[in-house]
Amino acid sequence: MLNDRVYNFAxxxxxxxxxxxxxAAAEMLNFRGSxxxxxxxxxxxxLFQDVFDSACExxxxxxxxxxxxxxxxxxxGATTQFAAIPMNLMEGGAADYAITGNFSAKAAEEAxxxxxxxxxxxxKPGGHDKIPAQEELSLSEDAKYFYYCANNTVYGTEWQYxxxxxxxxxxxMSSDILSREVDVSKFGLIYAGAQKNMAPAGLTVxxxxxxxxxxxxxxxxxxxxxxxxxxxxxxxNTPPCWCIYMLDLTLDWVMREGGVRAMDERRHERAAxxxxxxxxxxxxxxxxxxxxxxxxxxxxxxxxxxxxxAFIRGAAEHGLVNLKxxxxxxxxxxxxxxxxxxxxxxxxxxxxxxxxxxxx
Ligand SMILES: *Cc1c(COP(=O)(O)O)cnc(C)c1O
Numbered sequence: 131m132l133n134d135r136v137y138n139f140a141x142x143x144x145x146x147x148x149x150x151x152x153x154a155a156a157e158m159l160n161f162r163g164s165x166x167x168x169x170x171x172x173x174x175x176x177l178f179q180d181v182f183d184s185a186c187e188x189x190x191x192x193x194x195x196x197x198x199x200x201x202x203x204x205x206x207g208a209t210t211q212f213a214a215i216p217m218n219l220m221e222g223g224a225a226d227y228a229i230t231g232n233f234s235a236k237a238a239e240e241a242x243x244x245x246x247x248x249x250x251x252x253x254k255p256g257g258h259d260k261i262p263a264q265e266e267l268s269l270s271e272d273a274k275y276f277y278y279c280a281n282n283t284v285y286g287t288e289w290q291y292x293x294x295x296x297x298x299x300x301x302x303m304s305s306d307i308l309s310r311e312v313d314v315s316k317f318g319l320i321y322a323g324a325q326k327n328m329a330p331a332g333l334t335v336x337x338x339x340x341x342x343x344x345x346x347x348x349x350x351x352x353x354x355x356x357x358x359x360x361x362x363x364x365x366x367n368t369p370p371c372w373c374i375y376m377l378d379l380t381l382d383w384v385m386r387e388g389g390v391r392a393m394d395e396r397r398h399e400r401a402a403x404x405x406x407x408x409x410x411x412x413x414x415x416x417x418x419x420x421x422x423x424x425x426x427x428x429x430x431x432x433x434x435x436x437x438x439x440a441f442i443r444g445a446a447e448h449g450l451v452n453l454k455x456x457x458x459x460x461x462x463x464x465x466x467x468x469x470x471x472x473x474x475x476x477x478x479x480x481x482x483x484x485x486x487x488x489x490x
Contacts, residue, residue: 137474140452141283141427141465142305142326149386150379168375173368181375182364188381192390193307195314195337202336202356203364203374208233208304208323211334212240214354215300215319218346219275220245226273226297230289231258231282232458233302241277244347248273258285260422264293273297275318281306283326284456286429286463287422292316298342306426307335309397309468311390318342324373326426327467328380333373384468393468397425400466400475404428407479413437413490414482417461431461432489438462441485448481450474 138145161168164177171178186201195201204210215237216225224246227238230253241247248270251262269276276295279302281288288306293299298318307322314320318339325331336356343357352358358366384393405423408416408430417429432438438461442454455461466475 136449136451137470137477138451139464139466139470139474139478141456141463142323143331144326144465144467145469146330146376147380147383147469149383150376153379153382154376169372171371173365173371178371181371181378182369185374185378185381188378188385189335189337192381192384193312193314193337198339198341199314200338200340200343200356200360202338202359203369203377204334204336204359205332205370207331207334208302208321209236210354211302211321211336212237213243214350214356215275215277215321216241216244216247217350217354218356219298219300219319219342220347221274221345222347223274224248224270224272225300226250226267226270226276226295228252228262228267228276228278228293229254230261230287231279231285233283233304234277234279237277237279237302245274250276253287257417258282258287259417260419261287261289264291267293267295269295269297275300278302279304281424281426283424283427283465284459284463285417286424286427287418288424288426290421298339305465305467306424308384308390308393309426310394324377326465327469329373329377331373332370333377335377380469396468396472397466399472400470401425401428403472403475403479404464404466407482411482411486411490413486414462417459426465426467428464428466429455429459429461430464431455435460437489440489441482444485445478445481448477450478450481453478 222245227247228251229235238247250267275298277300283305300319303320304323305326308327320337322335324333346355408414414430445453453462455463
């Protein structure tokens with residue numbers, strides 16, 4: 131652990147690369163010789179436009195986003211996209227939704243206001259402990275798109291494959307974007323709330339096949355129209371400037387560390403440490419089934435609420451914080467995003483072993 135920082139296992143907002151925080155601290159009062167903080171300059175200034183363009187360019191390079199796709203940096207969080215997607219892409223018709231956790235369930239519910247959300251799969255009966263296989267997906271003829279959530283932040287499951295569908299893929303990658311290599315050309319739309327793996331809360335990245343823009347319902351607010359946002363360079367109104375700046379600094383870090391491939395290698399290393407231990411523990415039980423397990427959010431419990439609480443308390447005393455599971459699941463959740471050092475996971479496993487020795 132560095133100085134007085136802790137290992138923060140929060141699901142979001144979550145831990146950020148220390149180098150990004152340090153640069154932000156150093157530039158806080160005088161951003162690039164302007165005599166102002168980046169928070170105090172106009173979003174229309176050349177100085178800020180540079181930051182904006184730099185973040186988009188890095189994202190394009192890191193994710194190998196093809197020219198067919200636009201990158202939008204928007205406000206409103208991932209939740210706003212639950213409505214924006216059907217408003218822009220459903221054309222009052224239907225779409226397929228795979229429900230594998232609470233966020234995809236919410237997205238399907240929202241979509242039902244603007245058309246018909248066919249349920250392609252629903253893993254709720256098993257407590258969202260797995261991801262459906264390709265052949266388990268029921269796909270409808272009239273779907274304008276197929277919607278899924280790549281990583282289920284709350285339950286700790288993650289799609290290990292990209293579904294094959296006739297309609298364009300729309301994917302919520304809020305909690306695993308930039309952690310694994312993705313062929314963006316396969317997707318109609320990818321979006322992610324930034325506060326898990328990229329930046330502070332308040333920014334949503336949308337990567338959209340430009341051919342899908344311009345189909346919004348007439349009632350779509352201008353601020354939610356992808357076409358308008360493409361035309362205005364994401365600046366119909368003031369964008370979340372500070373978050374975009376922090377995104378740029380985070381992307382600098384990802385690049386220096388070796389890009390998405392390096393992030394992908396590290397996610398395997400971190401997750402293996404935890405799951406290997408969990409599969410052999412006499413005390414802790416993992417929630418997600420092998421083959422469906424998340425590399426980003428590892429969910430587990432002891433089976434006793436009192437022991438879970440004691441573990442969470444004890445871990446915090448060891449500088450391992452925010453391990454409490456989501457309120458709808460209880461138990462524990464270790465969120466191990468890109469910025470979580472492998473040492474943090476090693477420290478967590480060491481404490482889990484100690485706790486097991488004392489309590490199993
Ligand atoms: C956190 C999260 C959301 C919700 O994000 P907000 O920015 O709070 O709206 C949606 N989907 C996934 C997968 C998430 O992890």
